[in-house]
Amino acid sequence: MTYRLMEGSEAIAEAMVAAGCRFFAGYPMTPFTEVLEHMARKLPAVGGVCMNAESELEAVGMAWGAAATGTAAATGSTGQGLSLMQESLSEICLARLPLVVLNMARAQGDYWQATRGGGHGDYRHLVLAPMDISEAVQLAPLAFSLAADWRNPVLVFGDYYLAHTSRSVEVPSPSPAGLAPADWALDGSSGGSGHAKLISPLGDAKQRHGVGYDLSLHYQDCVEATRAMLEGVNPMVETGYVEDADVIVVAFGTPARYVRAAVREMRQDGIPVGFIRPITLVPFPAAAIASAAETAAAVAVYENNQGQMVDDVRLAVLGRAPVHFIGGLSLDSSGFGIAPDLDVAVIRSRIEEVLRAAKEAP
Amino acid sequence: MSTTPDGRLVVATDGPPDSGARLVDDFTPDLIEVGTHQLCPGCGEPVAMRSVVEILAELGLVERAIAVFGIGCYTAFSNNLDVEVLQALHGRAPSLATGVKRCRPDSIVFTVQGDGDMVNEGLQEVIHAAARGERITCFMLNNGVFGETGGHMTATTVLGQRTKNTLEGRDPAAHGYPIRLSDILAGIDGVAYVARGAVNSAGNVSRTRRMIQRALDAQAAGLGFSFVEILTMCPTGWFVETQQAPGYLGDRLAPVHSTGVLKDLAAGGPGDS
Numbered sequence: 335m336t337y338r339l340m341e342g343s344e345a346i347a348e349a350m351v352a353a354g355c356r357f358f359a360g361y362p363m364t365p366f367t368e369v370l371e372h373m374a375r376k377l378p379a380v381g382g383v384c385m386n387a388e389s390e391l392e393a394v395g396m397a398w399g400a401a402a403t404g405t406a407a408a409t410g411s412t413g414q415g416l417s418l419m420q421e422s423l424s425e426i427c428l429a430r431l432p433l434v435v436l437n438m439a440r441a442q443g444d445y446w447q448a449t450r451g452g453g454h455g456d457y458r459h460l461v462l463a464p465m466d467i468s469e470a471v472q473l474a475p476l477a478f479s480l481a482a483d484w485r486n487p488v489l490v491f492g493d494y495y496l497a498h499t500s501r502s503v504e505v506p507s508p509s510p511a512g513l514a515p516a517d518w519a520l521d522g523s524s525g526g527s528g529h530a531k532l533i534s535p536l537g538d539a540k541q542r543h544g545v546g547y548d549l550s551l552h553y554q555d556c557v558e559a560t561r562a563m564l565e566g567v568n569p570m571v572e573t574g575y576v577e578d579a580d581v582i583v584v585a586f587g588t589p590a591r592y593v594r595a596a597v598r599e600m601r602q603d604g605i606p607v608g609f610i611r612p613i614t615l616v617p618f619p620a621a622a623i624a625s626a627a628e629t630a631a632a633v634a635v636y637e638n639n640q641g642q643m644v645d646d647v648r649l650a651v652l653g654r655a656p657v658h659f660i661g662g663l664s665l666d667s668s669g670f671g672i673a674p675d676l677d678v679a680v681i682r683s684r685i686e687e688v689l690r691a692a693k694e695a696p
Numbered sequence: 697m698s699t700t701p702d703g704r705l706v707v708a709t710d711g712p713p714d715s716g717a718r719l720v721d722d723f724t725p726d727l728i729e730v731g732t733h734q735l736c737p738g739c740g741e742p743v744a745m746r747s748v749v750e751i752l753a754e755l756g757l758v759e760r761a762i763a764v765f766g767i768g769c770y771t772a773f774s775n776n777l778d779v780e781v782l783q784a785l786h787g788r789a790p791s792l793a794t795g796v797k798r799c800r801p802d803s804i805v806f807t808v809q810g811d812g813d814m815v816n817e818g819l820q821e822v823i824h825a826a827a828r829g830e831r832i833t834c835f836m837l838n839n840g841v842f843g844e845t846g847g848h849m850t851a852t853t854v855l856g857q858r859t860k861n862t863l864e865g866r867d868p869a870a871h872g873y874p875i876r877l878s879d880i881l882a883g884i885d886g887v888a889y890v891a892r893g894a895v896n897s898a899g900n901v902s903r904t905r906r907m908i909q910r911a912l913d914a915q916a917a918g919l920g921f922s923f924v925e926i927l928t929m930c931p932t933g934w935f936v937e938t939q940q941a942p943g944y945l946g947d948r949l950a951p952v953h954s955t956g957v958l959k960d961l962a963a964g965g966p967g968d969s
Binding site: 359 | 758760771775779781784788791794795796824
């Protein structure tokens with residue numbers, strides 16, 4: 335087992351290449367830029383392709399084309415760049431193609447963008463939210479296999495801390511098998527056979543089938559595929575001390591590490607609090623939150639934004655306990671997401687307020 | 697309908713036919729799966745599409761070909777070809793084609809786009825692909841109008857052309873000037889072949905077919921980006937009678953978007969058509 339001190343961006347790039355990624359396209363934007371740099375260096379060395387796309391629109395388009403050939407492909411940006419990509423992402427979902435998309439976000443304001451999507455139409459993509467570099471390295475192969483299994487984009491939701499901090503991580507070993515060749519992938523060879531392949535967000539029925547474009551049929555098929563995916567993927571979650579907790583704190587990504595540290599510290603002081611950390615944001619671990627809320631006096635949600643995931647927590651809790659938002663946008667002057675509030679003492683004091691209020695309640 | 701002294705039928709093309717259309721034979725090319733289409737009578741796009749697939753077959757490239765379609769009336773062919781097709785978003789076909797080609801360098805990758813798709817919505821895509829010397833071929837079917845929405849101005853609409861949102865004709869003071877995309881692309885390093893053809897006469901169809909062949913040859917030889925703009929009739933979007941559309945193309949579009957080979961690296965410069 336080899337460990338190396340790596341910046342998160344490099345570790346993620348290395349993990350993606352080890353997971354079989356052979357195509358990457360991106361456009362520089364802080365804090366995503368270094369992932370692109372590392373992919374540009376690492377992919378050609380294994381016979382892959384990294385494109386320095388002229389815009390985010392072209393980056394996602396190139397990745398779409400690569401995905402259609404059955405190549406394990408990825409792209410990414412920050413939330414701002416992902417805004418530009420939304421039109422394509424929704425169409426890629428409707429074209430039923432696998433793709434891994436990174437959001438090296440600034441703070442956590444892109445939760446709704448990640449989980450609801452900013453694009454048109456009735457689509458969903460899976461969302462993985464690693465808490466730190468080690469977990470990001472573990473989730474990279476899962477992202478590619480989920481994308482391939484469900485023929486659907488998978489978003490990996492990181493942030494500035496994940497991209498720009500360094501730690502000693504186990505160097506991922508390349509996946510020996512790689513991904514199974516997809517029977518739908520384009521290589522030109524079905525041309526002239528009478529059954530040439532078609533990959534389209536408008537559906538893959540051909541006029542010779544006597545159907546032509548029937549978007550009601552195709553969109554129903556997509557809805558069915560999405561339903562199967564959301565039911566077929568087990569929500570991933572980390573929980574701690576929830577069984578006898580008076581207050582459950584829910585947080586994801588980097589802030590969840592601080593929440594977890596605050597909760598552990600409070601437990602050492604004998605205070606009955608627990609935490610829940612969603613690892614998949616889509617599907618959302620609603621059952622784990624609902625079951626913890628059965629016995630808790632209150633649920634608190636910490637996010638580095640105005641309160642977005644708190645909606646999903648409320649939907650999961652469904653009135654079993656009061657839900658309090660204890661986060662808030664906490665930024666440095668650059669807006670990149672260096673958060674003054676990411677401090678165990680700050681978070682602990684907010685949890686204590688919720689606990690006090692819960693005890694005072696009749 | 698009259699006949700020549702040796703008994704051949706003469707079809708008058710200077711006026712409306714004296715009887716309704718009837719199917720006398722099926723001339724559908726092998727690579728177009730269903731011969732009937734729902735595009736308007738007199739549309740030039742089926743002629744252009746047919747020319748592309750017939751040249752692919754003649755060059756023996758069918759089993760290596762991957763087409764990437766934009767969005768427009770011609771998208772009706774994207775699910776009707778016996779050629780592999782990847783359907784793109786409006787304007788984005790060149791990036792998808794780039795991803796395909798980089799992962800399948802031995803394939804022959806071409807886009808089919810209209811003027812609205814390529815010059816309006818996705819202009820930067822084609823220019824960047826050209827400057828990258830991307831070894832793909834882009835075909836632009838240019839009729840100077842958004843046909844699918846029902847006849848609206850595009851960035852290639854010629855001055856004076858009447859469209860549904862330039863009812864008195866395109867006026868440069870209000871609507872600016874048409875973009876001549878082939879002329880722009882010919883000036884970009886990385887581009888191996890650029891030509892502008894038309895399908896408004898048998899002679900022009902023959903010249904356009906040669907252009908398509910040269911463009912695909914350039915890609916197969918790995919010379920760089922290749923491009924053929926094909927002027928196509930749109931009598932519906934031009935608000936002219938079907939039989940007047942070929943003349944309208946020659947009189948109105950072709951003087952602005954002039955046909956010919958603008959760049960041919962393999963031939964050492966512009967060609968002879």
